[in-house]
Amino acid sequence: MSELSGRTIVLGVGGGIAAYKACELARLFVKGGATVRVAMTTAATRFVGPLTFQALSGAPVLTDVLDPGQERTYGHLELGRAADLLVIAPATADLLARLRAGMADDAVTTTALACDCPVLLAPAMNVRMWSSPAVRENVAALEKRGWQTVGPASGALADGDVGPGRLSEPEEIAAAAARLLGPRDLSGRKVVVTAGPTREPIDPVRFISNPSTGRMGFALAKVAARRGAKVVLVAGPVELPDPIKVKVKRVETAEEMAAAVDDEAGDLDLFVGAAAVSDYRPRDVAAQKKKKTDEDEPLVLTRTPDILASIGKRFAGKAGAPVVVGFAAETEGLLENAKKKLASKRCDLVVANKVGRPGAGFAGDRNRVVLVGPGERSHVEGTKEAVAEAILDWAVELLDNRRPR
Numbered sequence: 001m002s003e004l005s006g007r008t009i010v011l012g013v014g015g016g017i018a019a020y021k022a023c024e025l026a027r028l029f030v031k032g033g034a035t036v037r038v039a040m041t042t043a044a045t046r047f048v049g050p051l052t053f054q055a056l057s058g059a060p061v062l063t064d065v066l067d068p069g070q071e072r073t074y075g076h077l078e079l080g081r082a083a084d085l086l087v088i089a090p091a092t093a094d095l096l097a098r099l100r101a102g103m104a105d106d107a108v109t110t111t112a113l114a115c116d117c118p119v120l121l122a123p124a125m126n127v128r129m130w131s132s133p134a135v136r137e138n139v140a141a142l143e144k145r146g147w148q149t150v151g152p153a154s155g156a157l158a159d160g161d162v163g164p165g166r167l168s169e170p171e172e173i174a175a176a177a178a179r180l181l182g183p184r185d186l187s188g189r190k191v192v193v194t195a196g197p198t199r200e201p202i203d204p205v206r207f208i209s210n211p212s213t214g215r216m217g218f219a220l221a222k223v224a225a226r227r228g229a230k231v232v233l234v235a236g237p238v239e240l241p242d243p244i245k246v247k248v249k250r251v252e253t254a255e256e257m258a259a260a261v262d263d264e265a266g267d268l269d270l271f272v273g274a275a276a277v278s279d280y281r282p283r284d285v286a287a288q289k290k291k292k293t294d295e296d297e298p299l300v301l302t303r304t305p306d307i308l309a310s311i312g313k314r315f316a317g318k319a320g321a322p323v324v325v326g327f328a329a330e331t332e333g334l335l336e337n338a339k340k341k342l343a344s345k346r347c348d349l350v351v352a353n354k355v356g357r358p359g360a361g362f363a364g365d366r367n368r369v370v371l372v373g374p375g376e377r378s379h380v381e382g383t384k385e386a387v388a389e390a391i392l393d394w395a396v397e398l399l400d401n402r403r404p405r
């Protein structure tokens with residue numbers, strides 16, 4: 001399982017009878033070359049001693065977020081920050097409910113809230129608990145958030161019942177973790193992503209902008225970093241926190257965004273233009289707030305720099321030119337416009353995004369897009385992270401077939 005090597009896996013252990021199997025899981029992660037850190041619920045410490053996990057992982061175990069010793073290094077945030085993957089095994093019925101509610105009442109739930117990485121749940125409980133509507137709803141809600149589950153397996157349970165409820169075997173959980181961590185196929189590559197809207201000032205208190213939230217671009221930056229890339233994220237004004245392990249440059253206007261991209265473009269391997277850059281800006285920006293009058297107020301607009309086209313132009317025909325991915329947010333003529341953009345901006349791939357309908361485009365955690373390449377296209381629908389994975393899969397293939405520098 002080479003995917004585990006060099007990654008940091010945080011193992012959250014819940015208080016169920018299967019907690020002893022989490023010891024074997026920790027051992028498998030260590031054997032696969034991962035750095036393992038363990039967080040336990042209070043109930044979990046009643047089933048297996050933290051000392052066992054400390055010995056297996058070679059690191060202190062987080063069991064109490066209110067313990068001054070454990071909190072010396074902000075233990076309740078430290079694990080979430082370090083994690084490439086959070087695996088919760090066994091995920092008890094109680095823990096699933098607390099995770100769904102967003103509680104932060106112990107080491108596992110707090111770490112889950114503070115992490116910004118994929119989460120794998122391995123539920124284990126009595127067969128009737130597993131089939132209860134409450135547990136079903138909690139699992140469905142967590143899956144809708146993009147969290148993955150493995151198991152439970154079916155068979156004889158410790159309590160004498162038979163059916164689904166057994167913790168999946170540690171080997172199976174480790175294999176699911178490896179799948180979720182995915183390949184480090186962007187390692188050694190530099191990726192620049194733009195995200196969010198731009199703001200083009202009219203006067204010191206007014207501007208032209210659009211409703212982009214930056215979520216698609218932030219998901220791309222996050223997933224590219226997870227896949228090993230050195231990532232620079234050039235973000236317009238959005239309310240999202242900096243993704244972990246990503247260099248973030250915050251800008252306001254299209255001109256500032258173009259300058260920041262230009263600064264970073266020298267050794268670029270992949271450029272993804274996910275920002276909704278304003279095509280126009282007011283030609284004259286008033287130095288003071290404009291006063292209202294009873295007359296109409298004409299506003300003359302002038303073009304902003306075309307960031308995507310200038311990347312395409314800068315590297316046209318050069319060996320080792322970066323792969324360029326553009327976004328086309330359209331309200332009509334989706335595919336025609338995407339194909340036009342592919343050619344006119346010298347893009348290798350255009351992500352066509354129909355905006356102005358629910359379930360896609362601006363805001364929301366999900367997206368529905370068509371990936372349009374010169375000869376093929378594919379439809380992708382899912383969380384913005386899943387869409388980011390599909391875009392990067394395509395980009396990696398293009399990078400692997402690129403003319404060397």
Ligand SMILES: Cc1cc2nc3c(=O)[nH]c(=O)nc-3n(C[C@H](O)[C@H](O)[C@H](O)COP(=O)(O)O)c2cc1C
Pocket residue numbers: 013014015016017018041042043044090091092093094095096124125126129
């Ligand atoms: C012997 C024993 C075994 C248990 N096994 C499970 C189990 O497999 N799954 C589960 O959801 N709860 C199980 N429980 C109940 C949990 O321990 C209880 O709900 C606890 O509050 C879970 O705490 P946690 O979610 O913070 O770890 C078991 C309880 C006992 C006494």
